[in-house]
Amino acid sequence: MLKVFICGGSGYTGGELLRILSNHTGVKVIGATSEKSAGKSPAELFPNLKKYSNLIYEPLKPGKILNKAELFFMSLPHGKSQEAVDFFFKHGKKVIDLSADYRLRDVKIYEEWYKVPHNYQSTLKKAVYGLPELYRKKIARASLTANPGCYPTGAILGLYPAIKNKFIDYSSIIIDSKSGVSGAGRNPDIRFAYCEINEGFKAYAITTHRHTPEIEQELSLSAGIDIKVNFTPHLAPFDRGILTTIYAPLTRQMGTTEIIDLYKDIYTKEPFVIVHDEGKLPDVKSVRGTNLCEIATVVNKRTNTLVVVTAIDNLVKGASGQAVHNMNIMMGFDEKTALDTLAIFP
Amino acid sequence: MLKVFICGGSGYTGGELLRILSNHTGVKVIGATSEKSAGKSPAELFPNLKKYSNLIYEPLKPGKILNKAELFFMSLPHGKSQEAVDFFFKHGKKVIDLSADYRLRDVKIYEEWYKVPHNYQSTLKKAVYGLPELYRKKIARASLTANPGCYPTGAILGLYPAIKNKFIDYSSIIIDSKSGVSGAGRNPDIRFAYCEINEGFKAYAITTHRHTPEIEQELSLSAGIDIKVNFTPHLAPFDRGILTTIYAPLTRQMGTTEIIDLYKDIYTKEPFVIVHDEGKLPDVKSVRGTNLCEIATVVNKRTNTLVVVTAIDNLVKGASGQAVHNMNIMMGFDEKTALDTLAIFP
Amino acid sequence: MLKVFICGGSGYTGGELLRILSNHTGVKVIGATSEKSAGKSPAELFPNLKKYSNLIYEPLKPGKILNKAELFFMSLPHGKSQEAVDFFFKHGKKVIDLSADYRLRDVKIYEEWYKVPHNYQSTLKKAVYGLPELYRKKIARASLTANPGCYPTGAILGLYPAIKNKFIDYSSIIIDSKSGVSGAGRNPDIRFAYCEINEGFKAYAITTHRHTPEIEQELSLSAGIDIKVNFTPHLAPFDRGILTTIYAPLTRQMGTTEIIDLYKDIYTKEPFVIVHDEGKLPDVKSVRGTNLCEIATVVNKRTNTLVVVTAIDNLVKGASGQAVHNMNIMMGFDEKTALDTLAIFP
């Protein structure tokens, strides 16, 4: 049994890691950290984690837990993850970082968008961006995987086949995303109180969301040229899920089925990507609780524009499920282990 | 007291007309039609319309009701509104048509998108598109007003000042709208059942929604050239409201405050348009139950793109409230009569 | 114009007072207090109160504002309201206290349930319990009205006619209430975060809720004997509304219509109580945003038990609407002023 430790285990992504790993036949969660819930168990914090009554959160002391586990999931806020990641990595441990700290290759861009310095640049160079559909081979050899952000997961998977097949104009890509409220984390904040969110819908952080450079980095690397995107996140009244609607001009006349075929080719062997046939469109409700990314593509013939829609569960494919997927790849488990579940409907 | 009749009074927009008109000091609702609810009263169909227990729905027989009222609100499905509108109009009545039948000036486009013939083209030529912010003077003189669709209202109001001031590129306008479920009407349909919609979010009718040519018609008329848009509607789990996020490349370098000022100039005297100051963004929850359209504009300096967000209540500003606004203009009432209410929050 | 002041104007009930009073033709809101939002305006705190941009919250200094207004609405937490209420009352002002401080006649019971001392017992003796359906005449003469709690409003109105007509057994009354989330107030608290509440439903404070003695006081006064009740509040995933289901054994055989008639008799002249005919049941959605209380009664013939269901909007009839109703009675306005609105549906 692989021994794993979860650093930052009391938020929604930490709880989701515990939920998913409880189904994993090859893994044992040895411990979990939480500063404010130290001394308590996940069974006290999460109504669904009664199984974890024997696990007690402890404050994060990297030196103390280093030898207890072989792999560390890091579910800490950005800025606070850097140092511990570096410590575990340098001591030869496998690390999967769910924070943003090791996602951006260019330290300047990280510091510009996140407003904190990055003090571990040599380690940063060793990090692999943990989007299995793009970097499976590198992830398999990696010791440090930077788990993608929730919005970038849906945006990149939606655009990657179009970029690989070079049929869109990169100069005016629009990424319009709608997220459930769990994306804001489990913190008391009046802005995410029930009565403020329910029956509402709004955009936020227009032009300033920190996932923008992450999306741009990966699209640019795929395209081989520098891409800037218009990314607008929205807050929607449901618990889980991100629906992303993407627009990009086509560089030549193409039909919807032609593009669907190209998308299917790219993702044909992917266990967690579903490319819909013409006429079927993704819904966040269909992927809730799963590691799936559903994708539909439609051509607007009147404007020669590609429209792509993707749906993921922000806490699974957009966070903890993808982290477990990365672990499965890094440690040689079957990729679907603990992730082969059906959504609950309704 | 102005006598009005509501043809098609048993759906959500019909009920909303009755609700709003109950606050109108200068109007008396003489009657309402409904084929399937004939013999019942709005008090039986709508939990909030107990006041209307003396009003009894009757089947629509235009000749029979012609002389009972001076103004007719038509809340019938498209295709079914044409004939009765023509009849009332030709007999000298004021008509406000909430269906799509008299919105599109080009009959071919109407017939192409709505798949029904238009048999009253001479009357169509007399219809005024009932968006008060664009056509107030014409509406004041009109006998037949074609009340705008819900999506077009939010989309056109969001783009009109940019077009009037000629600072956007018309070739790649993106209109990404998110609507509450009441937009689908009050019909039994498993697709709009609670359990199918709740905790879900999806796009629908990508590239094919019938409001597309209506948006294009009005933008093209404002711009003086032919404009095609990418319009994608989404279905969101709340009762009321449409949030529309619009993207268009800027034709020159501009700042957010500069654009806000231009928008404020255009809408400065409008009683139902609120242009937000920088940093504040619309929310459908803020306009629920009101005739307001909230607008925010943001410039993405990195891509030189204008982002506009508008929020309306689809049943009020997007339908029945705008219809009453049009009536107020047509009949010389104070424009805010029956519409000057505050949203309920939360 | 009657000058009123709102002490504690930044919570949901304070905002609701501002919303309702904006429709009142005889009242002017002179000022409002808020400790944590002093210096801001309601327009900044509430998306629906844009009209109040000129009103600036100030810290509560009773001596400073005493002469500015003739009537004071007190929307402060229990314990914090006592002193200021006493001050305004003793200086001859009209006071409507929305807190619990002046509701319970027996100081011992107040101190036992609220865990704070009551230091103004002579003033307490002058307070009238502000449930117009029971105490209209006293309210009309009162200078200090203690506005009822939200749960007691629905519970008492549901039981009062049965007690007046002496046909229920008082020994095993069950009051099972289900409240929307706005009842918890506008405070950051993880327990009321969207993701914790949405798709959930639970009971809370079983046997210990502070509204219990308030309900018991009023039922006992109506009955003339000491009544104890079983009261269980539940938290439900909607913004507004309380549905209360009440059970009490009948002391004799009675039919549903007989009881409906007795209820209708009691409430026949009440502007805000609707007693449903047989077969129709209340829904919180039907009363949202209104000052109405809908009531249905059903006899379970198999067990000879009376079942009563009541629905109110907790922020209107359960708080701010009832406060304005009380003001209308105290000041001689038409009772329906500012309260004669239709619910928004859907």
Add this chain to the structure above:
Amino acid sequence: MLKVFICGGSGYTGGELLRILSNHTGVKVIGATSEKSAGKSPAELFPNLKKYSNLIYEPLKPGKILNKAELFFMSLPHGKSQEAVDFFFKHGKKVIDLSADYRLRDVKIYEEWYKVPHNYQSTLKKAVYGLPELYRKKIARASLTANPGCYPTGAILGLYPAIKNKFIDYSSIIIDSKSGVSGAGRNPDIRFAYCEINEGFKAYAITTHRHTPEIEQELSLSAGIDIKVNFTPHLAPFDRGILTTIYAPLTRQMGTTEIIDLYKDIYTKEPFVIVHDEGKLPDVKSVRGTNLCEIATVVNKRTNTLVVVTAIDNLVKGASGQAVHNMNIMMGFDEKTALDTLAIFP
């Protein structure tokens, strides 16, 4: 592999059976019937059942499918299940009937409440009521199990230990239940449309709900005397779950912890019942998607009344999960097979 067939596989409970059985290591779903969806696959009807693209619904022809499977799940409406159940049973098959047809032992009561005749009384006598916590041994030997109704499951489990330990007065039991909308099934019906349910809450079928005699039958059998209850179902705006609040007078003075201990004794070996410690209360959100029943008990010392709260997922423990549990018992599988999952939170 045990071959099973699902008769009535296109509703929510049918879909839920398919979802749960996809996790069952000892079972193969051979086929499923649906009259209106014959020719389609579950993958077309349910967004979460993509795995079942090779299963095609067929019309129910008992003779044709008799030899294809060893066990038949019957998910048909009441009245329509009787005959096919009888047919499979008489031909020696194992049958688990999720309809109400074989739950009530007294045919007269069945016919009185369900308004249809029961034509298979000899088979009815062989049916075992499939509540494992009460009838595990009988279920293990049964060929025909009548799977309990959703409301009865939560009600009976909440009262059974109190009846077994004889500490409540049976004469005035109150059962106040709140159900999510999926309980109404997957049918187009305007009453369950999103906009009619959302932001609403109401009671329905007061004194007349068909689950009443089922609850009474089982409580009476446990008590050894005839019990009548007051049962009120409510419709709540969430997808899944039933919270039931139960009130019964205590026949002697008891403390909360004493009662909790008695409840824990009764359910100590039950894999799917959780009796909460004092201070913790059930929430439907905590059991969503699981076969769990959470129970809390509280004594109201002021009225000497027992309050019990239970929470289940109506589609799992209240229907399809319990059916699979029954199958596991009948066929000798480990009871938790396919049912040992954690709820998704949030």
